[in-house]
Amino acid sequence: xxTFIARRVVSALGTLLLSSVLVFLAVQALPGDVATQVLxxxxxxxxxxxxxxxxxxxxxxxxxxxxxxxxxVHGDFxxxxxxxxxVGGEVGQYLGNSLLIAxxxxxxxxxxxxxxxxxxxxxxxxxxxxxxxxxxxxxMSVPEFVVATVLVLAFSVALPLFPAVVLYGPGATTGQxxxxxxxxxxxxxxxxxxxxxxxxxxSVIDVMASEYVTTxxxxxxxxxxxxTRHALPSALLPTLHVIALNVAWLIxxxxxxxxxxxxxxxxxxxxxxxxxxDLPVIQAIALISAVVYVLCNLAADLGxxxxxxxxxxxxxxxx
Amino acid sequence: MSTAVIxxxxxxxxxxxxxxxLAIVAVHVVVALLAPLLTSYAPTVGDSSLALLGPGADHWAxxxxxxxxxxxxxxxxxxxxxxxxxxxxLLTVALGTVLGCAAALRGGRLDDALMRVLDAVLSVPSxxxxxxxxxALGSGPWVIVLAIAVVYVPQVTRVVRGAAxxxxxxxxxxxxxxxxxxxxxxxxxxxxxxxxxxxxxxxxMRASWVVLLISSLSFLGFGANxxxxxxxxxxxxxxxxxxxxxxxxxxxxxxLATLVVGLNLAADGLSKAWGVDxxxxxx
Numbered sequence: 156x157x158t159f160i161a162r163r164v165v166s167a168l169g170t171l172l173l174s175s176v177l178v179f180l181a182v183q184a185l186p187g188d189v190a191t192q193v194l195x196x197x198x199x200x201x202x203x204x205x206x207x208x209x210x211x212x213x214x215x216x217x218x219x220x221x222x223x224x225x226x227x228v229h230g231d232f233x234x235x236x237x238x239x240x241x242v243g244g245e246v247g248q249y250l251g252n253s254l255l256i257a258x259x260x261x262x263x264x265x266x267x268x269x270x271x272x273x274x275x276x277x278x279x280x281x282x283x284x285x286x287x288x289x290x291x292x293x294x295m296s297v298p299e300f301v302v303a304t305v306l307v308l309a310f311s312v313a314l315p316l317f318p319a320v321v322l323y324g325p326g327a328t329t330g331q332x333x334x335x336x337x338x339x340x341x342x343x344x345x346x347x348x349x350x351x352x353x354x355x356x357x358s359v360i361d362v363m364a365s366e367y368v369t370t371x372x373x374x375x376x377x378x379x380x381x382x383t384r385h386a387l388p389s390a391l392l393p394t395l396h397v398i399a400l401n402v403a404w405l406i407x408x409x410x411x412x413x414x415x416x417x418x419x420x421x422x423x424x425x426x427x428x429x430x431x432x433d434l435p436v437i438q439a440i441a442l443i444s445a446v447v448y449v450l451c452n453l454a455a456d457l458g459x460x461x462x463x464x465x466x467x468x469x470x471x472x473x474x
Numbered sequence: 475m476s477t478a479v480i481x482x483x484x485x486x487x488x489x490x491x492x493x494x495x496l497a498i499v500a501v502h503v504v505v506a507l508l509a510p511l512l513t514s515y516a517p518t519v520g521d522s523s524l525a526l527l528g529p530g531a532d533h534w535a536x537x538x539x540x541x542x543x544x545x546x547x548x549x550x551x552x553x554x555x556x557x558x559x560x561x562x563x564l565l566t567v568a569l570g571t572v573l574g575c576a577a578a579l580r581g582g583r584l585d586d587a588l589m590r591v592l593d594a595v596l597s598v599p600s601x602x603x604x605x606x607x608x609x610a611l612g613s614g615p616w617v618i619v620l621a622i623a624v625v626y627v628p629q630v631t632r633v634v635r636g637a638a639x640x641x642x643x644x645x646x647x648x649x650x651x652x653x654x655x656x657x658x659x660x661x662x663x664x665x666x667x668x669x670x671x672x673x674x675x676x677x678x679m680r681a682s683w684v685v686l687l688i689s690s691l692s693f694l695g696f697g698a699n700x701x702x703x704x705x706x707x708x709x710x711x712x713x714x715x716x717x718x719x720x721x722x723x724x725x726x727x728x729x730l731a732t733l734v735v736g737l738n739l740a741a742d743g744l745s746k747a748w749g750v751d752x753x754x755x756x757x
Contacts, residue, residue: 173594181603185610296734298686300693300706301727304713312717407599411690426694429605437606445597
């Protein structure tokens with residue numbers, strides 16, 4: 156079991172290292188000299204040269220890469236080219252605001268979609284299933300910005316319950332942001348839930364058809380007990396991976412939704428830093444997203460191991 | 475070849491979801507192609523004295539803030555969405571199929587290295603990767619096709635590799651290897667025919683995601699350049715006036731949603747008819 160965990164952690168670290176190289180190379184490929192970009196077209200050559208030296212652009216790429224990784228491990232991502240502030244602190248502030256949305260989204264999407272998916276699976280081919288399956292098909296088929304626009308139309312124009320845009324900057328307190336969290340979170344949760352519902356439904360149907368569930372039924376157990384004790388643990392197993400992938404997807408999904416609501420989160424920072432060619436910020440966001448993705452997958456694998464004894468004893472791979 | 479086509483046609487006909495889904499997509503294609511015949515307005519020319527009209531006899535879906543006919547722009551908008559999505563999906567699925575089969579057939583070091591690199595690409599959020607590529611290379615349609623391929627090839631490769639791994643140990647592949655056939659003939663004659671179903675389902679499913687991604691990109695202002703008629707761009711433009719002319723914002727939304735519902739129904743129906751586990755493949 157320990158060799159399995161160790162192997163899984165090492166491969167996660169390898170993936171992270173490789174993605175850091177990719178991120179660095181991709182950002183380097185952005186056209187235009189950063190120093191001229193920052194100082195403007197009328198900058199004197201000596202000023203450009205001085206800035207290049209300050210940003211260590213005069214050093215070879217691999218040296219800058221090792222410097223960057225060394226700093227990143229200690230939480231130092233350099234200084235933003237636009238605001239001049241430390242990237243670590245700035246990204247952290249926006250990330251905290253996004254975390255608020257992500258928390259609410261995951262909470263509602265995961266619990267809600269698991270319940271709906273299980274209900275659909277248990278009532279297979281009857282009206283609750285048809286209703287839930289159709290709703291999830293529609294949920295899969297509309298992009299986040301459409302859900303967000305419709306929600307604004309319904310809950311801040313027709314029924315003025317929630318604000319349509321956020322008027323605060325990144326430094327807003329949780330209390331100020333809280334009323335604005337619900338609509339973005341709902342938009343993301345609807346899109347995210349659609350996938351989890353489908354997965355949960357399929358795995359419940361698979362498990363309910365299995366022989367050990369039939370045995371449990373024949374033993375005379377109540378259907379509530381059959382479902383909660385025998386069917387659910389195995390049905391949750393394949394769903395875990397979908398949930399993990401969706402949580403990792405959130406960090407990209409928020410980019411669109413936060414822009415609809417002008418919410419000061421990581422997605423908005425991502426968009427503005429791409430527009431301003433703020434390379435240190437782009438690199439930091441990409442690296443943090445990669446860490447989130449790798450951690451989510453690691454958590455899903457370890458969770459699968461906790462739910463499925465077979466994976467523990469064989470010490471083999473999850474698949 | 476013709477028997478394969480007939481067999482595919484029968485499968486499609488046998489599944490109601492696939493038939494409905496493909497019919498919806500076909501209607502979208504026909505409408506996009508025949509757009510100039512269906513409307514007398516031009517998609518990019520407006521009359522500012524007629525701005526922000528509600529739905530009426532002259533303008534069935536109203537006009538936007540520049541006085542352009544919304545319905546016309548929705549009809550023409552399918553051209554950009556369908557054209558770019560079709561090209562991007564074709565490229566993505568083709569590349570992913572070749573890479574996935576090659577990884578499964580060769581195995582060993584190549585397989586390990588390829589999968590590791592693709593994992594690393596997957597760990598970067600697709601929107602961020604798209605934004606960086608589009609900023610680096612400009613927002614022409616071909617750049618977007620390329621960017622989508624970079625973002626989605628890893629996932630297609632994984633799915634195809636999984637399907638091909640089930641075929642590779644088969645005796646007929648071993649026999650072909652023993653005959654001394656090269657990797658390309660084996661791929662084309664032995665492996666590909668046996669994973670066509672997986673590739674087709676993957677194509678339909680991927681197309682629905684590509685349409686969504688392209689519209690999101692346009693919505694954010696990194697995709698189609700104004701005044702190109704594009705659904706994502708139209709939602710972004712008409713959102714500000716949505717309280718005045720709700721129809722101007724709703725029309726592109728309806729067009730976009732029906733197209734993706736059609737693609738999803740087709741993917742669902744095909745996967746059920748062929749017994750491909752679509753939901754699991756998608757994860």
